[in-house]
Amino acid sequence: MAKQVKSKYTDIPVKDIRNGMIVLDNKEMVTGVKIVPRNLFILDPATQNAVINNLKVVYNVIDYEFWIIAADRPVDINVYLSELQVLYNSTTDTIRRKMILEDIDKANMFMNNNVVDTEYYLLFKDKDLDRIQKRIRNLVSNLASAGLTSYQTSNEDLRMILDNFLNGGQTTTFGTVMA
Numbered sequence: 332m333a334k335q336v337k338s339k340y341t342d343i344p345v346k347d348i349r350n351g352m353i354v355l356d357n358k359e360m361v362t363g364v365k366i367v368p369r370n371l372f373i374l375d376p377a378t379q380n381a382v383i384n385n386l387k388v389v390y391n392v393i394d395y396e397f398w399i400i401a402a403d404r405p406v407d408i409n410v411y412l413s414e415l416q417v418l419y420n421s422t423t424d425t426i427r428r429k430m431i432l433e434d435i436d437k438a439n440m441f442m443n444n445n446v447v448d449t450e451y452y453l454l455f456k457d458k459d460l461d462r463i464q465k466r467i468r469n470l471v472s473n474l475a476s477a478g479l480t481s482y483q484t485s486n487e488d489l490r491m492i493l494d495n496f497l498n499g500g501q502t503t504t505f506g507t508v509m510a
Contacts, residue, residue: 342494350486361456363454365450365484366451388473397454401450403447403449415435
């Protein structure tokens with residue numbers, strides 16, 4: 332039996348999320364690549380223009396329907412905060428303790444202000460697995476030639492995209508056993 336993602340905005344016929352693809356009831360698969368963000372504003376103007384022009388070429392060679400998605404993901408720095416606290420507790424040097432405490436304060440400020448990372452995706456849908464794999468390889472290669480790093484979406488990426496856009500940021504729990 333197919334599991335439907337229920338949203339107050341729309342219903343999407345999601346059967347499963349596996350192997351970096353959203354499998355729909357009609358056997359189409361939605362997948363794509365996650366593009367690692369790159370701050371173009373720190374590059375010299377010639378390099379900025381080269382990246383932008385190369386990206387235009389990448390988009391112009393895509394001969395199928397695709398979606399570009401920018402999604403915010405909360406930043407979780409709890410592990411980093413714990414490591415700072417352990418370091419603070421194990422250090423006796425007052426200057427180092429002061430520097431570590433300043434880092435802890437900055438990290439807490441980030442946590443209290445709901446800091447997010449913006450992630451970028453280029454998604455498409457298709458029924459043919461061979462064509463999907465070829466498209467992903469081409470996208471990764473073409474984006475690399477434009478100076479951008481990318482890789483196939485993961486199951487976690489796709490769940491986060493569905494959560495962000497369909498559930499108002501609420502995490503889906505389908506496939507999870509609840510006590």
